[in-house]
Structures are given as C-alpha cells and as structure tokens.
Amino acid sequence: MSDKYTYDAIVVGSGISGGWAAKELTEKGLKVLMLERGKNIEHVKDYINAHKGPWEYPHHGRPTREMVEQEPVLRRDYPLNERTWGTWTSHQDSPYEEKQRFDWYRSYNVGGRSLLWGRQSYRLNEEDFLANAKEGVAVDWPIRYEDLADWYSYVEKFAGISGAKDGLDVLPDGDFLPPMALNVVEKDIAARIKKAYGGQRHLIIGRTAHLTESRPEQNRVQCQYRSRCWLGCPFGSYFSTQSATLPAAMATGNLTLRPFSIVKELIYDKDSQRVTGVEVLDAETNQTYVFKSKIVFLNASTLNSTWVLMNSARDVWDNGLGSSSGELGHNLMDHHFQVGATGLVDGYEDKYTYGRRPTGFYIPRFVNWGDDKRDYLRGFGYQGRAFREGVYRDNSDMGIGAQLKEAITEPGPWKIGANAFGEVLPDHRNKVYLNNEVKDKWGLPVLEFDATIRDNELKMRKDMASEMAAMLEASGVKNVVAYDSEYALGMGIHEMGTARMGRDPKTSVLNAHNQVWDAPNVFVTDGAAMTSASCVNPSLTYMALTARAADFAVEELKRGNI
Amino acid sequence: MNRRELLKMIAAATGASLIGADAMAYVELPDATPLEKTSFSKKDYLLWEAICDTIIPRTDTPGAVDAGTPAFTLRFIHDCYRADQLSLFKRGLVDIEQQSQRQYGMAFTKLAEQQRYQMLSALNDMANATNSNKTAEKGLWQVVEEKGLPPYFTMMKQVTLFGFFTSEVGATQVLRYVSIPGSYDGNYPYNKGDKVWAPEY
Numbered sequence: 001m002s003d004k005y006t007y008d009a010i011v012v013g014s015g016i017s018g019g020w021a022a023k024e025l026t027e028k029g030l031k032v033l034m035l036e037r038g039k040n041i042e043h044v045k046d047y048i049n050a051h052k053g054p055w056e057y058p059h060h061g062r063p064t065r066e067m068v069e070q071e072p073v074l075r076r077d078y079p080l081n082e083r084t085w086g087t088w089t090s091h092q093d094s095p096y097e098e099k100q101r102f103d104w105y106r107s108y109n110v111g112g113r114s115l116l117w118g119r120q121s122y123r124l125n126e127e128d129f130l131a132n133a134k135e136g137v138a139v140d141w142p143i144r145y146e147d148l149a150d151w152y153s154y155v156e157k158f159a160g161i162s163g164a165k166d167g168l169d170v171l172p173d174g175d176f177l178p179p180m181a182l183n184v185v186e187k188d189i190a191a192r193i194k195k196a197y198g199g200q201r202h203l204i205i206g207r208t209a210h211l212t213e214s215r216p217e218q219n220r221v222q223c224q225y226r227s228r229c230w231l232g233c234p235f236g237s238y239f240s241t242q243s244a245t246l247p248a249a250m251a252t253g254n255l256t257l258r259p260f261s262i263v264k265e266l267i268y269d270k271d272s273q274r275v276t277g278v279e280v281l282d283a284e285t286n287q288t289y290v291f292k293s294k295i296v297f298l299n300a301s302t303l304n305s306t307w308v309l310m311n312s313a314r315d316v317w318d319n320g321l322g323s324s325s326g327e328l329g330h331n332l333m334d335h336h337f338q339v340g341a342t343g344l345v346d347g348y349e350d351k352y353t354y355g356r357r358p359t360g361f362y363i364p365r366f367v368n369w370g371d372d373k374r375d376y377l378r379g380f381g382y383q384g385r386a387f388r389e390g391v392y393r394d395n396s397d398m399g400i401g402a403q404l405k406e407a408i409t410e411p412g413p414w415k416i417g418a419n420a421f422g423e424v425l426p427d428h429r430n431k432v433y434l435n436n437e438v439k440d441k442w443g444l445p446v447l448e449f450d451a452t453i454r455d456n457e458l459k460m461r462k463d464m465a466s467e468m469a470a471m472l473e474a475s476g477v478k479n480v481v482a483y484d485s486e487y488a489l490g491m492g493i494h495e496m497g498t499a500r501m502g503r504d505p506k507t508s509v510l511n512a513h514n515q516v517w518d519a520p521n522v523f524v525t526d527g528a529a530m531t532s533a534s535c536v537n538p539s540l541t542y543m544a545l546t547a548r549a550a551d552f553a554v555e556e557l558k559r560g561n562i
Numbered sequence: 563m564n565r566r567e568l569l570k571m572i573a574a575a576t577g578a579s580l581i582g583a584d585a586m587a588y589v590e591l592p593d594a595t596p597l598e599k600t601s602f603s604k605k606d607y608l609l610w611e612a613i614c615d616t617i618i619p620r621t622d623t624p625g626a627v628d629a630g631t632p633a634f635t636l637r638f639i640h641d642c643y644r645a646d647q648l649s650l651f652k653r654g655l656v657d658i659e660q661q662s663q664r665q666y667g668m669a670f671t672k673l674a675e676q677q678r679y680q681m682l683s684a685l686n687d688m689a690n691a692t693n694s695n696k697t698a699e700k701g702l703w704q705v706v707e708e709k710g711l712p713p714y715f716t717m718m719k720q721v722t723l724f725g726f727f728t729s730e731v732g733a734t735q736v737l738r739y740v741s742i743p744g745s746y747d748g749n750y751p752y753n754k755g756d757k758v759w760a761p762e763y
Contacts, residue, residue: 041587048588051741054728054763058594060634061728061763064641083763086589109587183748225743228762231588352756355746390758391727391737396690400617400719401679405625408723409736411758 007033007256009553010278010293012263012308015112017526017542018299019245020155024550025297026254030557033291034249035261037283037300038089038108041115043242047232049083057082077491079105079116084230087116093441102432102449103490104303110259112301113493114240116230119209119358120383121161122536123152123172127369132532135377138331138426139502141531142512145172151544158248159239159543160215162223163207171204171364171381171536178212179205180223184351185386185414186361192475193363201366201471206359206383209239209540218244227356238358260284262442266296266522268313268321274521274562275312275321281442295521295553295562299546302527303332303432306498307447309509309516309524310434319433322499322509322516329433331426331500332451333533335492339461339484341468342417343477345386352388352411360385363418363471365535367463376459377425380535382468384418416477420464423535424489425456426497451489494538496530514549521562525549597633600640609655610636612671616678617722626722629731635721646711654714658685682715689713733760 008030011021022034040046054060063080071091074080079088089106096104107113126145133140149172156175164179182190182205190203210223220236220243229238236243249255260283266275267290277292298305306329310320322328365379366372389412398407430451438446461484469482502508505517514529516522525546527538534541556562597607611632618626626632639651658681662670666677673681692713711717726732733739739760 039587046587048590053730053733053739053741054761055730055733057763058591059638059642060725062638062642065644066641081763082591084588085591087587181746181748186748225746226741350752352750352752353746353748354750355743356759356762357746357748388752388758391723391761395719395723396693400682400686401619402621405618405621405623405736409757410755411752 005290006292007031008293008557009033009295009297010035010291011297011299012278013112013299013301013304013526014110014241014246014257015107015299015301015526016114016117016239016241016539017546018112018297019114019241019249020543020546021297021299021523021525021550022249022255022257023245024547025554026249026252028550028554029252030254030554032249032255033293034255034257035263035278035280035291036108036110036112036257036259037262037304038110038259040110040257040259041087041232041242043236043247044232044234047234049231050228050234052083052231073103074105076103076488077105084116087230094446095438095440096446097435097438097448099448099450100452101488102451103488103493104447104449104495105490105493106301106304110257111241111246115232115242117539118537119229119238120362120537121156121159121163121174121207121209121540122362123174124148124534124536124541125170125172127170128532128534131378132426137377137532138428139500139504139507139531142501142503142508147512148541148544148548151548152540155540155543155547159209159244159540160211160220161207161239161540162210162212164205166202166204166364168202168364170366170369171362174207176207180208180210180212180357180359181205182361183353183357183386185345185348185416189345189386189416189472189475189477190361193471196471196474197366200370201363203361203363206362208359210358211237219247220244223358225355225357227358229358261289262444263300263308264288264311264444266308266312266321266519268316268519270316273519275519281444283442286442294557295523297546297550297553298522298524298528299526302495302498303447305524305526305528306432307434309499311445313519317518321522322518324518325502325505325507325509327428327500327502327507328509329498330428330431331497332430332432332449332489333424333426333494333496333530334489335421335494335533335535335537336424336453336457336461336487336489337419337421337492338487339422339464340382340384340417340419341465341472341480341482342415343469343472343480345414345416345477348414351414357385361418367460367467374460374463376456376463378423378456378460378535380420380422380460380464382418382420384416386414386416388412388414416472418468420468421492421535421537422457422460422464423533424453426500426532427454430489430497432498449490453487453489494527494533496527496533496538499524499528500531501529502531513552514545515562523549523553594634594637595640597637600636602636602640606652606655607632607636608671609659609669612673612678613658613682613718614722614726616675616682617719618726619675623736624731626726626732629726629729629736631722631725631729631732634729635725638725639721647717650711650714651717654718657714658682685715686719689715689719692716727761728763
C-alpha cells in the first residue's frame with residue numbers, strides 16, 4: 001500500500017465538526033485525509049450568488065414547480081429556493097424513508113451545513129449535563145460543564161463569536177467579540193420584560209458566529225450586515241469550514257481533502273478491535289478505494305455518522321459498529337419549534353433600522369429553572385426580532401394604484417415576534433435504522449426514520465406559545481397572537497443523538513472522549529454524540545467536543561493506547 | 563494560500579478526478595421560460611400589462627410597466643404556479659375582459675385610465691371582503707404553498723407587487739436598496755416619506 005493511501009488520521013465529513021477535527025489534528029502534526037461525499041465549494045470564488053440582487057435570479061429567488069415536484073423534502077421549508085439551489089441535498093440522489101415524517105435537510109458539499117447554518121452559538125449550561133441523571137431520563141452524560149468550559153473558550157476564540165456577557169447561569173458567558181446591537185424597540189421591550197418579571201427574564205442580543213472586528217490574520221473581514229450568509233460570505237465574516245478551519249488546516253501542509261468520497265464503511269479488525277481504515281466509493285466514478293489510518297474521526301453529520309457505523313463491521317454485529325449497546329440509531333433528537341407569539345408595537349414612527357442584522361434577540365430559558373416548576377421536564381429559549389414591516393404586509397386597506405404604491409413603499413408599523421426552540425427528550429423509541437430494500441444513487445442502503453415528539457414536548461409547546469404571548473402583553477405589545485404551526489422532527493435542522501456518549505458500554509455508543517466503545521480509535525464528535533439536547537443551538541458544542549476529543553486522541557496516540 | 567496551492571492539496575494524490583471541474587454547488591439556473599413559450603398569448607400579455615399598470619402605475623417614480631413586471635410575472639406564473647393557481651389566474655384574465663365588455667362595451671386595454679382604476683378597485687374591494695381572514699391572505703406571498711385559492715384579484719395584486727419590488731427598477735428606484743450596508747444601526751432616523759428597504763427576495 002503506497003503512502004498516498006495511508007494517513008495518520010481520516011476525518012469523515014467537512015462541515016462544522018469535520019473542519020474542526022481537520023484543523024486540530026493537522027495542527028498537532030498528524031497527516032490527515034479529510035473525506036467529503038459531495039463536491040468542493042471554493043471559498044469566495046464559488047459563492048456565485050453572493051452579490052446578486054433578487055432580480056438576477058430567474059424567478060427572483062422563488063422555487064419553480066419543477067423544483068417543488070423534484071424535492072419532496074426541501075419543499076417543506078425554506079431550503080427550497082433559487083438562491084441556495086444546489087447546496088441542499090437533492091432527494092432524487094439521496095432518498096430516505098419515513099415511517100414517521102422526519103424532515104432531513106442535508107448539504108453534501110465541502111463545508112457542509114457550515115455554509116448554511118443559523119450561526120447562533122450558545123454554551124450548554126451546568127444543568128444541561130446533569131438533568132438526565134437527576135431526572136432519571138435516558139443515561140447520564142459522562143462529562144460535566146467543567147470538562148468542556150475551557151474547550152468552549154478555545155473554539156469561541158478561534159471561530160469568533162459575537163455576544164454580550166450577560167452573566168446568566170442559564171446561558172454561560174463565553175469569550176466573545178463585541179456584540180451586535182438590539183434595535184431601539186428590542187431594547188425597550190427588554191427593559192419592560194425585565195421590569196414585569198422582576199429581573200428573572202432576559203431579552204438579550206443573539207450570540208452569533210460573526211466577526212464584529214476584522215481579523216486580517218485569518219483573512220476575514222467584520223460582518224457587513226448583508227444577511228446573505230447562506231449564499232456564502234465573500235468577506236469570510238461568519239464561521240464556516242471555508243472561512244476558518246479549512247484554511248488553518250491547509251496552512252499546516254498536513255491536510256489532504258478528497259471530495260466526491262462517500263465512506264461506505266469503516267474497516268474493522270476483529271483481532272485488534274480497532275478500525276484500520278475506511279472504504280470509499282468515489283461518487284463520480286463509482287470506483288472504490290481503501291484508505292488506512294491510525295484513527296478515524298466521524299464527522300459526517302449526526303445521521304450519516306450513524307449510517308457509517310451501522311454499515312460497518314456487520315460481520316461482527318448485525319446492526320453495525322457501536323450497536324452492541326442496543327442504542328445505535330436510538331434517542332434521535334432535534335429542537336422543536338415553530339411555536340411562539342407575535343404582536344404590534346405602538347410608536348417609534350420616527351425610528352427605522354439600517355443594515356440587515358444577521359441575528360435577532362434571544363430570551364434564555366426560564367421554565368424549570370431556579371424556583372420555576374412546570375408539568376413537564378426541561379425548557380426552551382426564544383429567538384426573535386422587532387422590525388418595521390416592509391412591502392410584504394397586509395395591504396388590504398391600501399386599495400390599488402398610486403395610493404397603494406405610496407402606502408406600501410413606506411415602512412409599516414413595528415412588529416415583534418419570537419419563536420421558541422424547545423428541548424426534545426432523548427427517547428429510545430425515537431430511532432433510525434438501515435432500510436436495506438431502498439438504495440440511493442450509489443446502491444447504498446438508506447436510512448428509515450421512526451421518531452416523533454411526544455407528551456413532554458407537546459405539553460411544553462403550550463407554554464412555548466402562551467409564555468411569549470404573556471411577555472409581549474406584559475410589555476404593552478398590541479394585537480398579540482400566539483401560534484403553534486406545523487412542526488415535524490428534523491425541521492429544526494438540529495438532529496442530535498443516535499450514537500450517544502455515556503458512562504457504560506452497555507447503554508451508550510461512545511465514551512467520555514467520544515471514542516466508540518467497540519473501537520476506541522474511532523471518534524464521533526458531531527451531533528450524534530449528544531446524550532441530551534439542551535434547548536440551545538448545538539453547533540458550538542460540537543466544536544468544543546471535537547477540539548477536546550482531537551486533543552485526547554493525539555495524546556492517546558503518543559501514549560500508544562490507540 | 564492561492565488557488566493553485568489549494569488545488570494541489572486537494573486530492574490530486576488520492577485518485578480523485580479533478581475537483582469541481584463542472585460541478586457547482588450554488589447553481590447558475592436557466593432563465594425563466596420565455597414569454598412566447600408560455601401558454602399566454604400576445605392578447606393576454608397586453609391585457610395583463612394594462613392590469614399591472616393600473617395596480618402599480620408610474621407616478622413620480624417608475625411603475626410596473628417600466629420595471630418589466632408584466633412579462634416577468636407571466637413567466638413567473640407559468641413556471642411557479644400550481645396548475646389550479648394558473649387556471650384561476652387565467653380565469654381572472656377572462657373575467658376582467660368580460661366585465662369590461664359588459665360595463666363599458668369595449669376591451670379593458672381600450673378603457674380610459676380612470677375606468678380601469680374603477681373596475682379594478684371594485685374587484686379589489688370584493689377580493690378584500692372575501693379575504694376577511696387576513697392570515698389566509700398573508701399566506702399568498704408564498705404562491706407555491708399548498709394552500710387554498712384566494713380570489714383571483716388578490717393573486718394578481720400580490721404577484722404584481724412581488725414582481726415589481728424584486729425588480730431592479732422597483733428595488734433601486736422606487737424602494738431603497740443597499741447591497742453591502744457595512745454596518746447596523748438599530749436606532750436609525752425615519753422621516754415621513756422615506757422609502758422602505760427593498761426585500762431580498
């Protein structure tokens with residue numbers, strides 16, 4: 001076997017966590033092969049839509065019927081549009097089965113969903129790591145907040161997270177860049193909420209992975225407030241693989257990136273109980289290749305990392321590598337949302353906003369926190385914004401003609417709205433498994449989903465709507481409307497679990513260092529590892545887990561343990 | 563790192579074919595169906611142009627016709643509307659022409675500006691009365707949504723506004739459009755008459 005097929009480490013996937021694994025491992029001197037199943041997207045050069053106005057898209061950005069008919073999943077939400085067409089993965093090539101509806105939005109490209117993420121970046125809190133054990137839910141996390149705190153700082157400093165230090169236990173402060181700003185209405189509503197709830201509830205500026213100070217050393221410019229992030233940022237302002245981790249990994253000279261490389265399986269050696277490498281199917285040529293390495297980092301995104309495990313070592317375990325616990329593929333989670341409240345804010349007619357701020361406000365969890373007790377477990381946070389209505393507003397009282405044109409081209413009243421993101425409990429019944437009857441474009445078995453939100457989430461949703469309505473009303477907001485719209489698991493695009501961390505190989509797939517119990521030279525550090533979901537956006541935690549595991553892996557290699 | 567160095571580090575050694583030779587992630591999409599290839603006739607176009615012109619006329623700023631909205635919206639409707647939405651739109655065109663013949667004894671395109679305005683204003687009022695449920699009407703901004711059908715005039719009005727305000731003329735000459743704001747001001751002064759920021763899509 002020649003050198004070009006042998007590496008110190010293989011990283012499967014190039015999204016948020018894969019980028020971090022590649023950066024950390026190459027910077028520690030390992031020769032790394034990063035495999036990406038999709039095509040390359042070159043930073044800046046390939047962001048071909050980044051400077052387009054709406055009129056430069058054939059249908060001004062909206063999807064055609066042809067797109068709608070071709071994409072039965074993407075059509076369920078915003079991913080189906082002309083602006084990002086080609087980045088979200090097509091169901092035609094990569095289908096999956098739904099015993100129960102599951103919205104799975106993927107991006108099979110270099111950079112993965114790091115180019116398409118919402119960029120909200122929050123630390124889990126101390127309670128998040130304790131709740132399972134305290135409440136007897138699922139299994140205990142094998143780590144605590146203290147195990148991750150320094151790693152959060154480490155990744156925050158490099159990624160660049162803008163945010164205010166709010167001093168709240170429920171939402172630990174990090175190493176932030178200067179925060180973005182609340183607008184004039186949000187500031188006033190924040191003050192009214194604080195007053196109405198005796199300082200127990202907080203409306204703060206979102207913490208977001210955007211530079212608010214330029215970093216010439218990273219070739220990244222501070223946010224230009226275009227809010228066209230999903231088109232790729234030509235300024236490198238927000239954190240993505242392309243803007244941040246990939247250039248760092250490339251700069252070491254230790255990285256090889258191979259796109260169009262579908263990892264079919266990990267090659268498991270029964271005698272050593274180690275993985276010796278991976279088998280890759282070239283997505284363009286259908287040729288297979290074997291690449292060898294001492295360690296493998298699985299960062300293929302939650303469900304594809306689990307898919308790779310399920311499709312590996314099936315001669316030893318029917319349900320694949322890591323299935324000895326009976327938990328591989330189980331405890332699938334997301335954040336449930338599409339529920340909250342909106343209202344009209346009187347006044348501020350002489351105020352407007354300038355710039356398209358790529359974040360909103362955040363209201364951290366307050367239920368089941370401190371003395372607050374509810375008839376369900378865990379909690380939720382809100383993400384929202386106040387804004388003056390634009391041309392897409394109710395125009396029924398404006399008539400037509402010059403009168404309509406005059407009225408609708410001036411901003412409308414201020415509105416405020418917030419959408420709750422709630423924790424989904426880990427539940428063994430929420431599962432995903434291989435369907436060997438249905439094959440994708442490459443003849444590989446697909447995943448089948450059998451998961452749903454249950455009683456705890458449904459009870460929580462009532463509060464998610466009513467608490468926001470109550471806060472708006474307590475703040476003097478008019479015409480308050482609470483809503484609970486259609487939500488299916490997966491729609492939050494925060495899939496988590498299915499290869500959880502734990503303390504016992506009998507009940508978990510990974511140990512406290514994200515090593516697969518059954519093959520300790522395999523590390524899974526994306527959302528699959530999550531033992532519980534918290535209610536905060538998860539990507540920052542994947543970054544911290546990955547950096548921590550990479551550090552451990554290199555130490556273990558040095559010690560000769562793996 | 564320059565592009566050549568980057569490509570060198572990408573894969574060449576591992577048997578991968580040349581990276582991204584013709585594959586793009588953000589796709590350059592084909593143009594909308596040309597007007598002559600849609601099912602709309604020249605007559606349909608002229609009628610629709612007169613309707614758009616009445617909904618968003620030229621004032622001290624350009625109107626829908628100046629912005630090319632009639633042609634864009636017909637192509638949009640052809641490519642993006644569901645079959646039932648498309649046929650409702652067409653029934654609307656027929657209905658407007660018939661009403662014009664009934665009320666004024668001539669084609670809509672031949673009516674005086676004031677007559678067109680009166681006719682469409684009445685249709686607008688009727689449509690609003692039907693849309694008493696305002697949340698249903700807001701859903702119309704998403705024309706591809708699987709929702710029930712509104713009165714045809716509501717559909718015509720919304721698609722005209724959408725096409726106009728996302729056009730280059732509408733966005734940059736009628737509204738305010740800034741591609742790269744560079745900063746954010748959440749306490750920005752507003753004076754009566756200042757225009758709204760153009761929508762991004």
